Amino acid sequence: MLKLEHLGIAVKDLINANECYTKLLGAEPYKQEEVASEGVMTSFFRAGESKIELLEATNEQSAIAKFIEKRGEGLHHMAFEVEDIYQEMARLREQGFQILNDQPKKGADNKLVCFIHPKSAGGVLVELCQEIKASDTE
Numbered sequence: 001m002l003k004l005e006h007l008g009i010a011v012k013d014l015i016n017a018n019e020c021y022t023k024l025l026g027a028e029p030y031k032q033e034e035v036a037s038e039g040v041m042t043s044f045f046r047a048g049e050s051k052i053e054l055l056e057a058t059n060e061q062s063a064i065a066k067f068i069e070k071r072g073e074g075l076h077h078m079a080f081e082v083e084d085i086y087q088e089m090a091r092l093r094e095q096g097f098q099i100l101n102d103q104p105k106k107g108a109d110n111k112l113v114c115f116i117h118p119k120s121a122g123g124v125l126v127e128l129c130q131e132i133k134a135s136d137t138e
């Protein structure tokens, strides 16, 4: 069974959204991190055993910029933690899910990530993520 690791929320203004989610959750973000390769600045909050990831685009080519242009701010993806991302990608491919990456890539929060097309997952973009262990090499 997959574990919900975080929900990703696309926002226009990270400073405003940080304030809003700090009030909502009753705690400040514990981490802010830029993922330059994805053109996003992220901010993480703890929410029980899961997290909330706020995502602001840092350029117009960013998937977050395009998402907001099309659909406005809101839920962008849900992320499930997996033990072995390669094995899960193979399993889900076999189950007929459309996986958007051939290989996992480096995401925020020290994780390997890949995405499943919303069309094959009830309209929501799904992220699989696996913690990068110290023993793993680049």
Ligand code: ZN
Pocket (backbone or CB within 6 Å): 006, 007, 008, 053, 077, 079, 127
């Ligand atoms: Zn995410």
